[in-house]
Amino acid sequence: MKRIAFTFVLAMVFITFLTTTALAADDKDFIKLGEPKDNIMVSTDKIVVSGETVPKTSISILVNGKSKEDISVGAAGVFLTQVPITSKENVVTVKASYPSGGAETVSRRVYQLDSDTKLPELESLIQTLKTFLILK
Amino acid sequence: MTKDYILGWILVIMVSISLFLSSVIWSQAPFELFTMTKYPKGQNIQLDSIVGPEKIAVYMGNLMYLGNSSQTLLRQSSDFYEGTWDISKNLLAELWTQTPEAVEGNKELFIHKKGIEGFFPTPLPAGFLKQLLNVKGSDMPTFDNKHISSYILVEDKGLTGYVADDEGQLYQLGKIDNTAKLVDLINQITDSSPTLYATLSAGNVNLKASGGLYVSLFTYDMPVYHIKREPLPDERQIASFFNDFSVARKIQERDGAVIYTDGQRGLRIYPNGAMEYSSPAAREQKKDSGFYEALKVAVDFVNTHGGWPQGSYLYSYEVKASQTGNSYGFKFRTHTNGYSIIGADNLVTVTVEGSQVKNYYRHVIASMRQEGLLELMTPIKALDTAVSTKNIRAVDDLYPGYIIIDDLLKPVWVIKTRGIEVIIQDPSE
Numbered sequence: 001m002k003r004i005a006f007t008f009v010l011a012m013v014f015i016t017f018l019t020t021t022a023l024a025a026d027d028k029d030f031i032k033l034g035e036p037k038d039n040i041m042v043s044t045d046k047i048v049v050s051g052e053t054v055p056k057t058s059i060s061i062l063v064n065g066k067s068k069e070d071i072s073v074g075a076a077g078v079f080l081t082q083v084p085i086t087s088k089e090n091v092v093t094v095k096a097s098y099p100s101g102g103a104e105t106v107s108r109r110v111y112q113l114d115s116d117t118k119l120p121e122l123e124s125l126i127q128t129l130k131t132f133l134i135l136k
Numbered sequence: 137m138t139k140d141y142i143l144g145w146i147l148v149i150m151v152s153i154s155l156f157l158s159s160v161i162w163s164q165a166p167f168e169l170f171t172m173t174k175y176p177k178g179q180n181i182q183l184d185s186i187v188g189p190e191k192i193a194v195y196m197g198n199l200m201y202l203g204n205s206s207q208t209l210l211r212q213s214s215d216f217y218e219g220t221w222d223i224s225k226n227l228l229a230e231l232w233t234q235t236p237e238a239v240e241g242n243k244e245l246f247i248h249k250k251g252i253e254g255f256f257p258t259p260l261p262a263g264f265l266k267q268l269l270n271v272k273g274s275d276m277p278t279f280d281n282k283h284i285s286s287y288i289l290v291e292d293k294g295l296t297g298y299v300a301d302d303e304g305q306l307y308q309l310g311k312i313d314n315t316a317k318l319v320d321l322i323n324q325i326t327d328s329s330p331t332l333y334a335t336l337s338a339g340n341v342n343l344k345a346s347g348g349l350y351v352s353l354f355t356y357d358m359p360v361y362h363i364k365r366e367p368l369p370d371e372r373q374i375a376s377f378f379n380d381f382s383v384a385r386k387i388q389e390r391d392g393a394v395i396y397t398d399g400q401r402g403l404r405i406y407p408n409g410a411m412e413y414s415s416p417a418a419r420e421q422k423k424d425s426g427f428y429e430a431l432k433v434a435v436d437f438v439n440t441h442g443g444w445p446q447g448s449y450l451y452s453y454e455v456k457a458s459q460t461g462n463s464y465g466f467k468f469r470t471h472t473n474g475y476s477i478i479g480a481d482n483l484v485t486v487t488v489e490g491s492q493v494k495n496y497y498r499h500v501i502a503s504m505r506q507e508g509l510l511e512l513m514t515p516i517k518a519l520d521t522a523v524s525t526k527n528i529r530a531v532d533d534l535y536p537g538y539i540i541i542d543d544l545l546k547p548v549w550v551i552k553t554r555g556i557e558v559i560i561q562d563p564s565e
Contacts, residue, residue: 035334050334074524075520076520078336080334082353
């Protein structure tokens with residue numbers, strides 16, 4: 001009987017530990033940038049910046065170090081905006097300041113092509129990008 | 137020239153100025169009267185206009201590459217909608233020459249190519265779709281039972297067609313070399329500088345949006361309308377429900393409703409203008425008419441009993457097996473400006489059994505007049521409101537719609553979660 005009771009208590013402690021760990025993991029600060037993808041080429045003068053993070057996070061978006069937009073993230077934890085780009089090569093930086101006090105920065109590189117440049121097919125686009133990176 | 141003569145002329149001039157100014161003011165006022173027009177009785181209602189896509193996503197390929205936002209949405213109010221749906225029907229019929237094959241793949245692969253994707257308001261039986269598109273060959277009874285929720289036409293080293301079922305499985309239809317029709321259409325749409333839409337997806341602990349939500353990056357300014365209900369039906373309309381109206385009795389209910397019955401059929405007219413008709417179930421075994429025929433019977437019945445309200449479409453249906461054959465329950469909604477009017481306040485339902493209408497309910501708008509514009513909150517704020525006030529954690533779709541509040545047709549956000557539509561209103565209102 002004692003052995004059964006001991007096993008039961010041990011199982012309960014184990015389950016409680018697992019639940020607490022799972023909850024702690026859920027509460028962890030994070031930022032996931034959906035757009036823009038890294039190293040993309042665009043023919044427009046604006047790009048979409050979207051993603052998801054912890055609710056009540058403050059998001060600052062910078063393009064080549066210049067602040068473009070600040071967003072306060074709501075209860076859904078998603079954000080979406082568009083920011084202008086003017087250079088051929090742009091580093092889009094998204095700074096997340098979490099309500100916990102922590103902060104995190106994510107950067108993406110975006111290449112702007114002339115609007116009259118006819119973009120090649122996706123496969124050759126990847127090839128062009130690879131060549132570009134190798135040359136760099 | 138007498139004093140009265142001068143005063144008379146001054147009066148005429150003053151009245152003329154007054155009339156001129158009034159006409160200027162009225163001509164510039166944003167009030168516009170729309171009548172929810174009905175097709176003339178006897179005119180054949182095309183089923184393809186009733187089951188057409190509620191939205192068509194147009195992927196513009198690399199022409200306007202903006203991350204995942206190189207796409208626009210066509211709704212029924214769009215100038216390109218009808219042409220796109222017509223081309224879609226022709227191309228689908230042309231491509232659907234073989235039994236569709238299940239393929240592994242993600243729809244995201246297509247959005248960087250030129251293509252279109254039409255989303256049906258409700259998943260349609262594949263057999264019905266084939267009949268609608270006049271697809272010949274490709275006889276495969278097991279596939280006919282699939283429910284098709286969308287179709288994709290994409291330029292991919294030729295023109296390839298796919299259909300997706302209600303579980304998200306893609307099926308390839310076939311391939312043709314000639315892409316001109318599709319490419320020309322997409323180029324035309326691209327040249328018109330359409331509003332771009334971003335695809336928003338989320339999979340974190342706060343919110344799950346698995347399917348990808350289409351949201352515009354611009355403000356949603358939508359008209360608010362003042363509406364008028366259909367008037368109570370006249371005797372001629374009421375008589376059309378009965379074989380011999382002379383034997384029908386009229387019963388006045390305490391709540392103001394009026395019932396007409398000939399002992400078998402019954403017609404209840406509610407004080408708010410809604411009407412409900414029921415006919416007895418068939419006693420003998422009847423041959424199942426099939427989905428296509430049942431829908432045609434339902435649409436023709438609505439057309440001849442009150443008129444077919446323009447902009448109405450098949451919103452949902454239910455097929456029930458009964459002793460006398462299958463029973464088909466159809467729900468029709470109306471859209472205005474390409475956006476659906478949500479809720480039971482504007483609805484037509486028809487139940488068909490053995491090629492006969494067993495139940496019919498109708499409560500629709502007769503006319504509407506624009507009262508002004510309302511700027512909806514951003515789609516992101518709508519999601520925030522859904523999470524914070526309704527505790528919604530999973531979103532299947534997010535779209536603007538209309539609801540009826542008293543005599544007003546008001547735009548709102550609608551979130552589809554687990555098959556249920558939830559209205560999201562601005563908390564500040």
